[in-house]
Amino acid sequence: MKLLARSTRSHLLLATVTLLIAIPVLYLSVQSIVREDVDESLLVHKQELMIRMRKDSSVSPLSIYGFDGISPINGVTAKDKDQFYTTILYDSISNENIPYRVLKSQLSLHGKRYQVQFKRSLIDGEDLIENIIMVIIIILALIVSGMIIINRLSSRRLWTPFYTTIGELRRYEIEKNEPIPFPSTKIDEFNDLHASLQSLVARSQQTFQSQKAFTENASHEIQTPLAIFQGKLELLMQTTPLTPEQAILISDLADASQRMNHLNKNLLLLTRIENQQFYEKQPLSITAILGRLVELYQPQADQKHITTHFHLQHDVTIQADPTLIDILFSNLLSNAIRHNHDNGSIEILLQGTNSILVRNTGRATALNSDKFFARFQKDSSDLNSLGLGLAICRTICEVNGYRLQYEFREGLHSFQVTF
Amino acid sequence: MKILIIEDEPELSRNMFSYLKGESYTCETASDYKTAIVKTESFDYDCILLDISLPDGNGLNVLRELKASKKTDGVIIISAKNSIDDRIVGLNLGADDYLPKPFHLSELSARIAAVIRRRRFQGQSLITIEETLIDTAAKTVIVNRKNVDLTRKEYDLLIYLATNKNRVVSKNAIAEHLSDDNVDLFDNFDFIYTHIKNLKRKLGQAGAMDRIRSVYGMGYKFEI
Numbered sequence: 001m002k003l004l005a006r007s008t009r010s011h012l013l014l015a016t017v018t019l020l021i022a023i024p025v026l027y028l029s030v031q032s033i034v035r036e037d038v039d040e041s042l043l044v045h046k047q048e049l050m051i052r053m054r055k056d057s058s059v060s061p062l063s064i065y066g067f068d069g070i071s072p073i074n075g076v077t078a079k080d081k082d083q084f085y086t087t088i089l090y091d092s093i094s095n096e097n098i099p100y101r102v103l104k105s106q107l108s109l110h111g112k113r114y115q116v117q118f119k120r121s122l123i124d125g126e127d128l129i130e131n132i133i134m135v136i137i138i139i140l141a142l143i144v145s146g147m148i149i150i151n152r153l154s155s156r157r158l159w160t161p162f163y164t165t166i167g168e169l170r171r172y173e174i175e176k177n178e179p180i181p182f183p184s185t186k187i188d189e190f191n192d193l194h195a196s197l198q199s200l201v202a203r204s205q206q207t208f209q210s211q212k213a214f215t216e217n218a219s220h221e222i223q224t225p226l227a228i229f230q231g232k233l234e235l236l237m238q239t240t241p242l243t244p245e246q247a248i249l250i251s252d253l254a255d256a257s258q259r260m261n262h263l264n265k266n267l268l269l270l271t272r273i274e275n276q277q278f279y280e281k282q283p284l285s286i287t288a289i290l291g292r293l294v295e296l297y298q299p300q301a302d303q304k305h306i307t308t309h310f311h312l313q314h315d316v317t318i319q320a321d322p323t324l325i326d327i328l329f330s331n332l333l334s335n336a337i338r339h340n341h342d343n344g345s346i347e348i349l350l351q352g353t354n355s356i357l358v359r360n361t362g363r364a365t366a367l368n369s370d371k372f373f374a375r376f377q378k379d380s381s382d383l384n385s386l387g388l389g390l391a392i393c394r395t396i397c398e399v400n401g402y403r404l405q406y407e408f409r410e411g412l413h414s415f416q417v418t419f
Numbered sequence: 420m421k422i423l424i425i426e427d428e429p430e431l432s433r434n435m436f437s438y439l440k441g442e443s444y445t446c447e448t449a450s451d452y453k454t455a456i457v458k459t460e461s462f463d464y465d466c467i468l469l470d471i472s473l474p475d476g477n478g479l480n481v482l483r484e485l486k487a488s489k490k491t492d493g494v495i496i497i498s499a500k501n502s503i504d505d506r507i508v509g510l511n512l513g514a515d516d517y518l519p520k521p522f523h524l525s526e527l528s529a530r531i532a533a534v535i536r537r538r539r540f541q542g543q544s545l546i547t548i549e550e551t552l553i554d555t556a557a558k559t560v561i562v563n564r565k566n567v568d569l570t571r572k573e574y575d576l577l578i579y580l581a582t583n584k585n586r587v588v589s590k591n592a593i594a595e596h597l598s599d600d601n602v603d604l605f606d607n608f609d610f611i612y613t614h615i616k617n618l619k620r621k622l623g624q625a626g627a628m629d630r631i632r633s634v635y636g637m638g639y640k641f642e643i
Contacts, residue, residue: 223499224428227521231434234524237587237637238441247635251589254637258591261521299610 003162004155008148015144022140023133030132034125035101039084042103042118046082049116050107081106086122098123161185165194172201174208175274175398212271219268226264230257266388269327273395278321286316286356289325290348297333305343306360312350318419320400328396329358331389332415336360339413351416359414366408373404420465420535424448425455425481426497427473431520435468438524439531441586452476459485459492465538466493466531469514471505479505482512493534497522523592525583532582546581548643551627553578562625572597573618580631580641589638615639 083104091098103118164183172180180201182194233254242250272278294310301308318325336346336358344361351357373394393415397404403418422444426432429450436446447464449455452475459467459481467485471478482494496509499520506517515534518527536544536555546553552561558574560567569577579596580588590608597614619631632640 220499223520224431227499228428228430228434230521231431231438231524234587234589234592235434235437237589237634238438242635244635247637251635251637254589254591258595299613303609303613 003159004152007155008152011144011148011151015148019137019140019144023137026136027129027133030129031125034122034129035086038101038120038122038125039103042084042101042120043082045118046103046105046116053107087119089119099126158187161187161190162193165190165197169197174205177205177209212274215267216271216275219264219271222260222264226257226261230254230261233257263388266392270388270392270395273324273392273399276399278324278399280321280323281319282322284318284320284322284325286318286325287312288315289322290329290356293326293330293333294348297330297337300334300337301346304337304340306337306340306346307344308346308348310348312348312356314350316350316354316356316419318354324396324400328393328417329356331393332358332417335389335415336362336413339363351418355416355418357414357416359412361411362413364411367406367413369406373406421445421447421462422531423455423458423462423464423467423492425450425468425473425478426470427451428470434524435527438528442528442583444531452478452481455481456484459490460488463490464492465535466495466515468527468531469494469496471496471498471509479508479512482509482514486513491538493531493538495527495530495534497527523589523595525579525586525588525592526596528586529579529582529596546578548581548584548630548641549628551622553581560622562622562627565625567621567625567627569618569621572614573621576614576618577622580639584641584643587634587638587640593639 085102085104086099087102088097088099090096099122100119101122105116105118107114107116161183168180168182179198182198185191185194233250236250237247237254290310290312294308298308333346337360339362340346340360341362346358346360349357349359373390394404396402397417400419403416405416405418407414407416420443422439424432424435424439424446426435426448427450432448432450436448439446444465447458447462449458452473455469455473455478467481469478469481478496478498482496485492485494494514495516495518496505496514497518497520498505498509509517515537516530518530533555536546544555546555550563553559554561555578560569560574560577575597576593579593590611593611594608597611615631615633619629622631623629630642632642634640
């Protein structure tokens with residue numbers, strides 16, 4: 001749940017509860033006020049009648065217009081007490097039921113007692129209550145919604161630096177080795193947050209850089225002893241006499257040193273690509289590059305009797321460092337050959353306008369794509385594979401902003417590079 | 420032919436020295452910048468092997484000095500850095516070749532031979548091995564006055580073995596030599612075997628003696 005939604009939700013809840021309680025309370029209190037008012041006016045009415053009857057003894061309650069009900073009470077002395085009640089009567093003119101407030105009272109005239117009913121329609125009062133409540137609800141609603149809106153707006157403004165910070169963090173790439181441009185705010189908490197983040201970022205950047213530097217330095221330092229070792233082996237090869245047994249041992253050593261050498265070269269290459277040391281961008285024709293590589297790898301493919309289909313409907317031109325693009329596609333191609341079976345096939349196709357697909361037969365199950373793009377994750381069945389090829393491909397794509405995707409479909413492993 | 424090895428790492432220097440001595444080159448060594456400057460000023464060399472990172476100076480300055488004094492010694496830069504910048508700067512300064520460490524001694528020897536050929540004979544060099552004649556300018560091979568039709572790789576292989584004659588050239592060195600830059604064909608050595616077989620067959624058909632010999636599966640040797 002979003003922060004803003006959260007704070008708005010509690011405001012809304014409060015407003016709803018308040019309204020739910022306030023409306024009946026309001027209704028009841030206004031209603032009782034209206035009733036009191038009506039009752040008072042009925043009493044006044046009664047007083048008026050009594051005054052008139054006292055002044056003019058000829059006035060008979062029966063002859064006075066406007067009294068809604070009067071009837072003689074015979075003999076029985078009922079309590080001389082006013083009684084109020086509400087009733088609903090049918091009004092034949094407006095053809096509806098109308099609530100009335102009634103005052104039942106007793107009067108004596110000429111020694112005779114009468115029961116008198118005074119009544120008054122409550123319909124105006126009801127309308128009044130409704131209107132009052134309506135107006136109040138509208139005002140309340142306006143106030144509540146206004147408050148919510150203002151609160152939301154101000155919260156949003158308050159939290160803006162926070163959202164900017166999140167955005168910056170999301171965009172952050174440790175490879176770029178730049179500090180994050182956090183916005184400066186007047187709020188201490190945000191400044192604290194930024195300061196802590198900045199120091200966290202600085203520390204991880206430092207670790208990252210020193211790790212990269214370590215890889216590069218280590219690879220450099222290893223080169224010299226490797227070169228000495230390899231040279232000594234070559235000199236050893238020239239010595240005589242040499243028994244076949246010795247020759248095999250030397251040969252094995254030479255292979256091992258070659259592997260070390262190759263591994264070291266690739267590690268160094270990887271760190272160089274990551275350090276953006278290849279920046280000689282120039283327009284390149286993918287058809288030309290692929291054509292050359294396919295030709296170069298043809299002997300290897302022929303050994304496994306692999307057929308290669310290479311056809312691009314039109315050329316793709318990109319701006320990139322030629323060395324990197326060479327490495328990218330030669331790694332993909334050599335993988336397609338290495339992990340292929342005899343009499344297999346390789347297809348190199350153009351997908352859409354700017355995407356190259358290298359598809360090959362091979363193992364019948366999909367590869368774990370999370371694993372093989374990482375370093376030193378290799379197919380253990382092949383000793384010559386170093387486990388760096390695809391990591392290099394991925395890094396090349398990353399620094400150039402290309403997309404590299406793996407897919408296994410219908411028994412074919414395909415790697416797609418989208419420029 | 421005189422070669423100067425400018426290299427601060429003594430074992431590497433000794434490796435190159437030992438290998439090249441056997442190739443009938445006269446070798447001298449310099450392990451620091453000062454010695455290198457003194458030697459290059461005092462003598463002429465057919466080829467100078469120049470390490471860029473020297474303890475007391477940049478090897479590229481030796482190259483600058485050489486060019487400033489209009490010396491014509493061939494120069495091959497050997498560098499552990501293998502950085503593109505060094506390569507470009509070096510070649511722009513007039514180095515003949517650039518060889519990143521670690522390298523095979525047979526590769527070094529082949530490069531030296533190529534540099535000397537280019538310098539000495541202004542690109543019109545012929546390598547003659549008994550009945551076989553290799554024209555390195557035209558990249559053709561002639562046996563008994565007949566042209567032998569070799570593929571590019573077979574030709575490269577022949578030159579490589581011939582310039583390392585009577586030496587065992589390891590399979591790894593051949594594989595690396597025949598591979599393009601940045602492209603590894605080290606997967607297996609079958610393709611070397613195929614190239615060797617084809618090369619031997621073509622030379623044999625042309626009437627040349629079979630001089631390429633496999634040495635216990637370790638590598639190949641061009642014997643004279």
